């Protein structure tokens with residue numbers, strides 16, 4: 001059976017696909033159909049947070065699938081309620097949660113909350129949302145318009161009104177006016193280049209927004225769920241957002257998104273909803289993911305591997321200073337900034353030949369999003385292969 005031929009014939013060509021055929025995995029290692037091993041420093045773009053084929057997650061999913069996978073949101077769903085409680089407690093924020101199925105959908109929920117917040121006497125009076133130029137917020141029409149990379153808006157219009165793009169965090173205050181209802185940011189732009197925002201600049205912005213009653217939405221689809229070492233990157237930045245969105249790492253690979261807000265009563269029944277969102281399978285999976293990651297954090301193992309990974313990357317940036325300008329990122333969301341734009345594609349290709357998977361970000365960054373359960377041996381093996389790839393350049 002030729003998967004490549006079938007895929008090309010029947011699946012829409014939205015991805016520049018690599019036709020390796022992975023059949024199974026174990027934590028950070030993937031195996032293809034010829035038995036070759038690969039070290040996965042991408043975790044499926046920040047999704048497989050507890051590794052491939054994590055035995056505890058597999059067991060939890062199997063157990064749940066044998067009981068109930070799905071009913072509708074017209075009935076109480078025990079793991080959904082427990083997951084909401086757990087996320088609120090872990091975050092330390094006094095919030096309520098709505099569950100969706102993806103990052104874009106979580107952001108749609110955030111935008112709907114903001115727009116409803118802008119309503120006075122049945123009319124939307126404040127509707128503008130300021131986002132950043134190099135942001136990424138998803139692929140639905142509205143999330144795409146919220147995404148500040150205008151090259152992505154070439155087709156698909158007309159778009160919803162009301163999105164304004166700031167060059168950077170510092171420029172945001174200049175763009176606020178009487179119609180602004182919210183500002184949406186990533187604390188580390190994942191697709192934009194893995195550059196963490198300056199903590200004090202973010203805190204200053206948060207303060208200005210609070211004074212002007214403008215909502216702060218933090219898109220933590222990529223940075224959330226221990227990716228930076230804390231339950232949320234917002235914890236690390238010591239800010240109190242009004243709305244936070246989550247998705248990628250939360251379900252360990254089972255699709256789930258979430259929007260959490262301190263505006264606990266913003267929605268009434270009928271204002272928002274989802275057929276699949278928060279079902280038994282995805283919320284049971286997410287509860288197990290949180291159990292595993294909380295233990296990793298409590299034991300100190302997560303912090304140790306984050307420090308080790310950073311040290312190794314810094315050493316690589318120094319050793320290959322012909323290629324790289326610096327190492328960037330936080331926790332296990334890391335990047336190597338290349339001196340030359342677009343050389344990242346060559347690096348990713350060479351890395352693949354050495355059987356190590358890495359990602360790109362922006363125009364000149366090689367991005368690393370390994371499973372949060374990566375072992376020291378896997379870090380050594382993966383980055384060892386990566387160095388061998390660099391040596392061929």
Ligand SMILES: *Cc1c(COP(=O)(O)O)cnc(C)c1O
Nearest residue numbers: 102103104136137138190221222
């Ligand atoms: C991946 C990502 C999204 C989109 O998530 P999907 O699940 O693909 O819809 C939104 N925001 C950020 C910051 C992301 O990294």
